[in-house]
Amino acid sequence: MPISPKVSFRLAKRTDVPAIVQMLAEDELGSQRERFETPLPKAYYTAFDAIQADPNQELIVAELNGEVIGTLQLMYLPSLSYQGGTRAQVESVRVLQQLRGQGIGAEMMKWAIKRARKHGCHLMQLTSHKSRTDAHRFYEKLGFTKSHIGLKINL
Amino acid sequence: MPISPKVSFRLAKRTDVPAIVQMLAEDELGSQRERFETPLPKAYYTAFDAIQADPNQELIVAELNGEVIGTLQLMYLPSLSYQGGTRAQVESVRVLQQLRGQGIGAEMMKWAIKRARKHGCHLMQLTSHKSRTDAHRFYEKLGFTKSHIGLKINL
Numbered sequence: 001m002p003i004s005p006k007v008s009f010r011l012a013k014r015t016d017v018p019a020i021v022q023m024l025a026e027d028e029l030g031s032q033r034e035r036f037e038t039p040l041p042k043a044y045y046t047a048f049d050a051i052q053a054d055p056n057q058e059l060i061v062a063e064l065n066g067e068v069i070g071t072l073q074l075m076y077l078p079s080l081s082y083q084g085g086t087r088a089q090v091e092s093v094r095v096l097q098q099l100r101g102q103g104i105g106a107e108m109m110k111w112a113i114k115r116a117r118k119h120g121c122h123l124m125q126l127t128s129h130k131s132r133t134d135a136h137r138f139y140e141k142l143g144f145t146k147s148h149i150g151l152k153i154n155l
Numbered sequence: 156m157p158i159s160p161k162v163s164f165r166l167a168k169r170t171d172v173p174a175i176v177q178m179l180a181e182d183e184l185g186s187q188r189e190r191f192e193t194p195l196p197k198a199y200y201t202a203f204d205a206i207q208a209d210p211n212q213e214l215i216v217a218e219l220n221g222e223v224i225g226t227l228q229l230m231y232l233p234s235l236s237y238q239g240g241t242r243a244q245v246e247s248v249r250v251l252q253q254l255r256g257q258g259i260g261a262e263m264m265k266w267a268i269k270r271a272r273k274h275g276c277h278l279m280q281l282t283s284h285k286s287r288t289d290a291h292r293f294y295e296k297l298g299f300t301k302s303h304i305g306l307k308i309n310l
Contacts, residue, residue, distance in 0.1 A: 150303025
């Protein structure tokens with residue numbers, strides 16, 4: 001049951017890109033790597049088109065009173081492992097700063113989990129920076145287990 | 156420079172599926188979740204077809220004297236974050252048990268890193284189970300940083 005009956009979830013449209021980038025940019029870690037300006041760098045739209053062109057990628061937004069207030073990217077990853085099971089992955093989970101702590105993120109994740117289940121995924125995975133201890137608690141409350149180490153390398 | 160001049164890397168073919176599943180199954184954690192038998196469960200081939208149908212997914216094998224001796228799955232993930240940057244992800248990295256410790260895994264990873272760079276990826280990411288401390292050292296030697304926590308939930 002959604003916290004607010006007015007919050008709904010849907011696939012992102014091209015016109016949602018600035019609102020999504022704003023949320024990516026206002027994040028503590030994201031602020032150093034995004035460029036939220038007018039006009040928005042074209043690369044964001046190129047990336048949106050690449051996501052839309054791939055049926056295994058879904059950019060999701062949460063909407064409240066016609067305004068985009070949350071986002072996440074849902075990925076369906078085909079794999080030989082787990083007897084050829086498809087796994088779901090979630091990236092770039094954000095809720096508008098002034099609306100945090102109201103359960104919107106949890107509703108959005110539950111919606112994504114349901115969607116991934118419908119798609120036939122046997123597992124959902126995500127990584128979260130070591131410093132985001134609040135986020136770890138948030139995901140553990142949803143039933144996630146901190147079973148893995150996430151390693152990254154800049155190319 | 157490859158450890159052995161005879162080891163080469165290429166995209167997997169459908170006929171490689173049994174050799175790949177064998178490597179997934181002989182792994183400590185994988186042994187509990189795979190079914191390496193003759194004939195191979197059809198789901199493995201269905202998954203192979205799904206990987207091949209998605210241009211953002213590449214199943215890679217290492218070959219020695221015409222035999223498949225290593226594998227990994229390379230993914231190209233389009234994303235709005237990092238100013239619309241594409242990230243690479245690696246899953247299901249395996250080397251045939253009796254050939255481990257000879258640098259073949261490192262060569263395979265370096266080959267994948269080079270390939271991801273050519274594809275324009277700005278970052279490569281992967282997760283590794285907490286219990287695989289040897290693997291963590293292996294990835295750190297390659298330049299990876301243990302910056303994230305990997306969380307999973309069964310659906």
